Amino acid sequence: DQQVKQNSPSLSVQEGRISILNCDYTNSMFDYFLWYKKYPAEGPTFLISISSIKDKNEDGRFTVFLNKSAKHLSLHIVPSQPGDSAVYFCAASGYNNNDMRFGAGTRLTVKP
Amino acid sequence: NAGVTQTPKFRILKIGQSMTLQCTQDMNHNYMYWYRQDPGMGLKLIYYSVGAGITDKGEVPNGYNVSRSTTEDFPLRLELAAPSQTSVYFCASRLDSISYEQYFGPGTRLTVT
Numbered sequence: 001d002q003q004v005k006q007n008s009p010s011l012s013v014q015e016g017r018i019s020i021l022n023c024d025y026t027n028s029m030f031d032y033f034l035w036y037k038k039y040p041a042e043g044p045t046f047l048i049s050i051s052s053i054k055d056k057n058e059d060g061r062f063t064v065f066l067n068k069s070a071k072h073l074s075l076h077i078v079p080s081q082p083g084d085s086a087v088y089f090c091a092a093s094g095y096n097n098n099d100m101r102f103g104a105g106t107r108l109t110v111k112p
Numbered sequence: 113n114a115g116v117t118q119t120p121k122f123r124i125l126k127i128g129q130s131m132t133l134q135c136t137q138d139m140n141h142n143y144m145y146w147y148r149q150d151p152g153m154g155l156k157l158i159y160y161s162v163g164a165g166i167t168d169k170g171e172v173p174n175g176y177n178v179s180r181s182t183t184e185d186f187p188l189r190l191e192l193a194a195p196s197q198t199s200v201y202f203c204a205s206r207l208d209s210i211s212y213e214q215y216f217g218p219g220t221r222l223t224v225t
Binding site for chain 1: 116143147152153154156157160168170171204212213215216
């Protein structure tokens with residue numbers, strides 16, 4: 001039962017352009033959403049998050065948008081840099097945050 | 113701060129063998145987690161702990177056991193290894209019930225043949 005889905009296994013963009021990574025969820029009880037970034041042979045690292053009471057959160061080049069009615073969130077990276085090349089995981093959590101569900105990840109490649 | 117450390121980095125087990133994956137955090141976090149990641153899949157929660165002496169099952173606990181005798185350590189035990197347990201295992205921690213961000217270790221790649 002995959003409650004968090006990232007339907008694009010990979011994405012390739014040119015340096016300086018926008019990267020848009022998408023995530024869909026099915027459980028309406030999720031109230032907090034996070035994006036993690038993962039380099040090879042390392043653990044995931046937290047990137048940005050958003051509460052269900054908001055529809056947008058920005059942190060530098062990274063912006064997360066949440067559309068609760070569509071059960072959809074997206075991560076925008078502007079401008080994209082080669083160092084952003086990694087696997088990005090979307091995660092969602094209910095109120096107690098002890099059962100976080102992860103998507104399968106999207107591999108982003110930013111070409112110089 | 114070393115953050116979350118995991119040992120070993122790699123391990124090959126024969127079917128039926130047992131082993132313990134070690135996880136230690138030096139951030140004084142109350143909450144700790146064990147996940148597994150299979151190829152092409154997201155991370156799935158195996159067990160978690162909300163403090164020393166308290167553990168609970170996650171989404172995929174079968175075949176595993178945990179203990180939490182100290183705040184720092186949260187070992188994961190495989191008693192009878194099976195090929196289905198071939199995966200990458202990640203340990204994570206978070207500070208308290210209010211924070212959402214989890215900090216992950218580098219992972220242990222386990223192969224059972």
